[in-house]
Amino acid sequence: MNSISPNLNLMIKACEKAAKVIIRDFGEIENLQVSKKGPKDFVTKTDKRVEKILIDELSKSKKNYSFITEETGKIINKNKNIFWIIDPIDGTTNFLHGIPHFAISVALQADDEIIIGLIYDPIKNEVFYAEKDNGAYINNLRIRVSNKSNLDECLFASNCEGIKLIYPKLNLRNTGCAALDLAYVGCGRFDGYFHDKINLWDVAAGKIIIEEAGGKVNNIYNYKINKIDIRAGNPNIYEKMVKKIGKF
16 A cells, blocks of 8 residues: 555545445435435535535644635635635535435645545545645556547547537547546546536546646636636647647
């Protein structure tokens, strides 16, 4: 096993605790699908509960770090330059419909740079993580981006509607979970990923995972936290992909 920092260890433990709630609640979704009320309120409560667990656990030994979270927004503590960036459930629509494809995403940003990223898929029990200058991993195994260089042989993930009409040959998936899309680029399952107007908490962890796995990601720091256009891919296809999709 590679050596990990105390901060990453703290993130993994926090996610493991939060994952128990997600797995338990996901088991209830099927019963709620057939109820009159439906599962929407229930899922919102799960989201908030998971976020609270993550904030509580991460604050235990790092009381001064600030937060940027999906549900609560910014929480400014004593240390204003170090932020935990949290998405309690990325892929809530999948969760809501009983589709087992969603993840917890947590990143640590220090002085405008993401230094640790963790994407935790509780259902498939896959933990993707990376620390700056220390490589990227899935469940303690080192990962690398793919080395394909022909766009026609690549598999991309995106939410971008209409792209299929412009480039029908592009082999594309829209999985409903940006964090896992990025993690999959990091481990070579996908070759590239592009998405417009996305939130920082959806992509912060994935950015460092891809970069530490040898991939390329555009600079997301010029954007506001909720209007980010992201482009990511293996280094052989990154420029070709960006040129091909242009500004759609």
